[in-house]
Amino acid sequence: MGKAFAGKSVVVTGSTSGIGLGIARAFAGGGANVMLNGLGEPAAIEASRAGIEKEFGVKARYHGADMTRPAEIADLVRTAEKEFGAVDILVNNAGIQHVSPVDEFPVDKWDAIIAINLSSAFHATRAALPGMKKRGWGRVINVASAHGLVASPYKSAYVAAKHGVIGFTKSVALEVAELGITVNAICPGYVMTPIVEKQIDDQARVHGIPRENVIRDVILAPQPSKQFVKVEDVAAIALHLASPAAAQINGTSISIDGGWTAR
Ligand code: NAD
Numbered sequence: 668m669g670k671a672f673a674g675k676s677v678v679v680t681g682s683t684s685g686i687g688l689g690i691a692r693a694f695a696g697g698g699a700n701v702m703l704n705g706l707g708e709p710a711a712i713e714a715s716r717a718g719i720e721k722e723f724g725v726k727a728r729y730h731g732a733d734m735t736r737p738a739e740i741a742d743l744v745r746t747a748e749k750e751f752g753a754v755d756i757l758v759n760n761a762g763i764q765h766v767s768p769v770d771e772f773p774v775d776k777w778d779a780i781i782a783i784n785l786s787s788a789f790h791a792t793r794a795a796l797p798g799m800k801k802r803g804w805g806r807v808i809n810v811a812s813a814h815g816l817v818a819s820p821y822k823s824a825y826v827a828a829k830h831g832v833i834g835f836t837k838s839v840a841l842e843v844a845e846l847g848i849t850v851n852a853i854c855p856g857y858v859m860t861p862i863v864e865k866q867i868d869d870q871a872r873v874h875g876i877p878r879e880n881v882i883r884d885v886i887l888a889p890q891p892s893k894q895f896v897k898v899e900d901v902a903a904i905a906l907h908l909a910s911p912a913a914a915q916i917n918g919t920s921i922s923i924d925g926g927w928t929a930r
Contacts, residue, residue, distance in 0.1 A: 670698025676751035681761025683707040685860030689898035695723040702747040703729045734761040734787035744794035757795045759788035760810040766869040784828035805848035806909040813924045840918030849917040856924030859895040892925030
């Protein structure tokens with residue numbers, strides 16, 4: 668049997684680590700060509716890229732676009748179109764976090780979070796949609812967060828950006844609904860990746876308590892299952908959203924949060 672995504676091409680922003688890398692690997696496993704993006708050590712990035720090609724027999728490329736720079740984001744999409752012939756699936760995943768009371772929130776951190784977590788999805792979608800419209804098929808998958816639906820204190824920029832991503836998702840979904848394109852968001856609860864590792868340290872500082880207590884009493888406090896979400900399980904939702912069975916799923920968000928947002 669052929670692979671589900673053979674012949675498709677996928678761009679995943681922020682795919683040098685964590686959820687983005689998991690999603691890129693999952694699509695490659697389904698036979699898609701993948702464009703990696705993100706920060707990191709060149710040798711480690713090259714190892715991920717070459718590893719994907721070897722393991723899955725697809726084309727994997729890397730583009731170092733900085734998600735705070737609109738022209739670089741447009742070039743990321745253009746380069747993928749040139750390398751693969753198309754961008755059929757765009758996964759807007761890059762994201763950062765900063766934890767601080769709002770009246771002490773560093774202005775540069777606010778600006779960076781809005782740029783990377785929200786505006787980069789606009790710039791990449793803006794660049795990828797014309798090709799999708801021309802081909803009459805496309806999937807935009809935005810990695811939002813439980814924090815796109817509900818809030819936590821000390822995360823004003825992140826919560827604002829992720830709520831913004833969900834609004835953006837709905838608006839673009841309506842624009843393209845008749846064109847064979849869908850736009851959806853995934854809202855994970857806590858997944859143990861470097862972004863969460865860093866929050867454990869930050870929260871330990873803000874609350875003045877040890878790491879173990881942060882994990883139990885702060886990080887997993889809102890997640891009723893008391894378990895971290897798995898990267899692979901987030902990736903499985905992305906694959907489903909890109910599959911033919913999801914053709915009528917449009918403009919919505921799918922939660923994977925151990926029950927968090929049921930409260
Ligand atoms: P991560 O830190 O492992 O990955 C973030 C990725 O974004 C990395 O590849 C990093 O290099 C990239 N990135 C950061 N700044 C960038 C920039 N300026 N330009 C280009 N790339 C940049 O974190 P993760 O947990 O895998 O997060 C991925 C997404 O999932 C984020 O949008 C995050 O908000 C979201 N999310 C994570 C969790 C979680 O618990 N881990 C929960 C909900 C949502």
